[in-house]
Amino acid sequence: MTISRRDFLGTAVAGSLSLGLLDSKGNGQESKKNEAVPSGKRPIIICAHNGYNYLDDAYPFLAAGGDTLDAALKVVKGPEDDPNDTSVGLGGLPNEEGVVELDACCMHGPTRRAGSVGGVRNIKNVSQVAKAVMNHTGHVMLVGEGAERFAVAQGFPRENLLTEHSRKIWLLWKEYHSTGDWWGPGLADPHWQPPREKPQVGLWQERYRRLDEIAANLGIAPEFRNEAVHKVLFPPTGTIHCSALNDKGEISGCTTTSGLAYKLPGRLGDSPIIGAGCYTDQDVGSVGATGSGEENIKVAGAHTIVENMRRGTSPQDAGMDALKRIARNYNNDMKKLQFVDMVYYILRKDGAYAGVSLWDSYEASKPHTIAVHDGTKRQEKTVALFQGASRDFPPDPKVPAEVMKEFK
Ligand code: ASP
Numbered sequence: 001m002t003i004s005r006r007d008f009l010g011t012a013v014a015g016s017l018s019l020g021l022l023d024s025k026g027n028g029q030e031s032k033k034n035e036a037v038p039s040g041k042r043p044i045i046i047c048a049h050n051g052y053n054y055l056d057d058a059y060p061f062l063a064a065g066g067d068t069l070d071a072a073l074k075v076v077k078g079p080e081d082d083p084n085d086t087s088v089g090l091g092g093l094p095n096e097e098g099v100v101e102l103d104a105c106c107m108h109g110p111t112r113r114a115g116s117v118g119g120v121r122n123i124k125n126v127s128q129v130a131k132a133v134m135n136h137t138g139h140v141m142l143v144g145e146g147a148e149r150f151a152v153a154q155g156f157p158r159e160n161l162l163t164e165h166s167r168k169i170w171l172l173w174k175e176y177h178s179t180g181d182w183w184g185p186g187l188a189d190p191h192w193q194p195p196r197e198k199p200q201v202g203l204w205q206e207r208y209r210r211l212d213e214i215a216a217n218l219g220i221a222p223e224f225r226n227e228a229v230h231k232v233l234f235p236p237t238g239t240i241h242c243s244a245l246n247d248k249g250e251i252s253g254c255t256t257t258s259g260l261a262y263k264l265p266g267r268l269g270d271s272p273i274i275g276a277g278c279y280t281d282q283d284v285g286s287v288g289a290t291g292s293g294e295e296n297i298k299v300a301g302a303h304t305i306v307e308n309m310r311r312g313t314s315p316q317d318a319g320m321d322a323l324k325r326i327a328r329n330y331n332n333d334m335k336k337l338q339f340v341d342m343v344y345y346i347l348r349k350d351g352a353y354a355g356v357s358l359w360d361s362y363e364a365s366k367p368h369t370i371a372v373h374d375g376t377k378r379q380e381k382t383v384a385l386f387q388g389a390s391r392d393f394p395p396d397p398k399v400p401a402e403v404m405k406e407f408k
């Protein structure tokens with residue numbers, strides 16, 4: 001494969017240039033048209049930032065000949081089991097009725113199979129249930145009660161996934177709650193209006209104080225109150241995707257999540273959707289996503305990126321194209337796109353990889369990263385389509401800086 005100096009240098013600058021490359025229809029010009037990108041190292045695992053701590057076990061397992069899907073599942077089991085990760089598995093923030101509903105899918109490249117589960121209650125390791133669907137049924141996807149019953153039949157224990165910590169945050173959300181929820185109109189509604197931008201210091205101080213008081217009444221310990229208040233005002237997102245490639249070139253991927261906090265019961269995001277939250281093709285590579293699930297479903301993000309790479313587009317450009325499609329779906333209206341965010345984790349069969357995101361950070365000071373282990377474990381910043389930080393949805397006027405400072 002030809003390697004040019006520009007290929008190595010291109011990665012660092014493409015993100016900052018790419019916004020300017022969108023044309024008026026948002027079709028975008030390729031920032032680096034189909035240039036050859038050097039192969040990476042094998043074996044390699046890439047995943048979302050919350051998988052970082054679990055790469056230490058999974059990488060040696062993969063390097064010693066362990067199956068690629070099992071290696072990826074080892075990584076995502078970490079956050080699924082961790083009660084303090086409020087975006088995945090046990091301790092995930094619940095839906096609007098206080099029930100944790102989990103989504104997951106997986107694809108096994110070498111055998112070209114897939115499994116998926118959605119809206120599963122009471123079972124923590126849904127990524128493994130997705131694998132069981134793949135291994136033990138003639139189906140690809142099971143949802144809801146049927147998926148739960150299948151998991152129990154397969155020996156997965158039923159347990160209460162709502163930790164005290166998450167229950168209290170949900171109660172705080174319930175008690176405080178106003179109109180800022182997931183009921184319509186959504187971002188895609190033609191009548192949707194962005195919030196008023198005028199900072200309202202008094203209003204925000206009042207909100208924080210009220211929430212702090214309710215949190216105290218609910219028995220949320222003082223050291224957790226600020227976190228709880230933030231999770232009510234700005235419902236967090238979070239998920240983990242992981243793709244693993246061995247030295248023989250076998251590749252697999254999986255994605256698992258509790259989905260959007262306080263979502264409507266029964267809502268499925270992109271994570272269990274083969275082709276959106278995860279897509280693996282043994283001939284090409286493996287891609288996963290975290291972020292605004294509804295937007296990712298509409299562009300079939302993971303599949304789009306794999307297909308771009310099949311045609312010879314570099315991992316980074318393949319991902320940028322999917323991000324531009326998301327922007328195009330909103331006619332590049334930045335008033336709306338500021339509330340959308342997306343990260344793609346892209347691994348090509350030869351070990352080349354990229355992490356790309358719609359925005360470079362999700363709060364002013366928190367850049368999007370991907371975790372990588374190819375013999376060296378590290379976190380790398382993603383390459384972003386837009387510079388700056390996304391804003392949380394449901395929207396609210398920006399919190400004035402002085403209020404943020406007071407209550408952080
Ligand atoms: N993509 C997930 C979903 O929409 C959420 C996330 O990744 O934060 O359910």
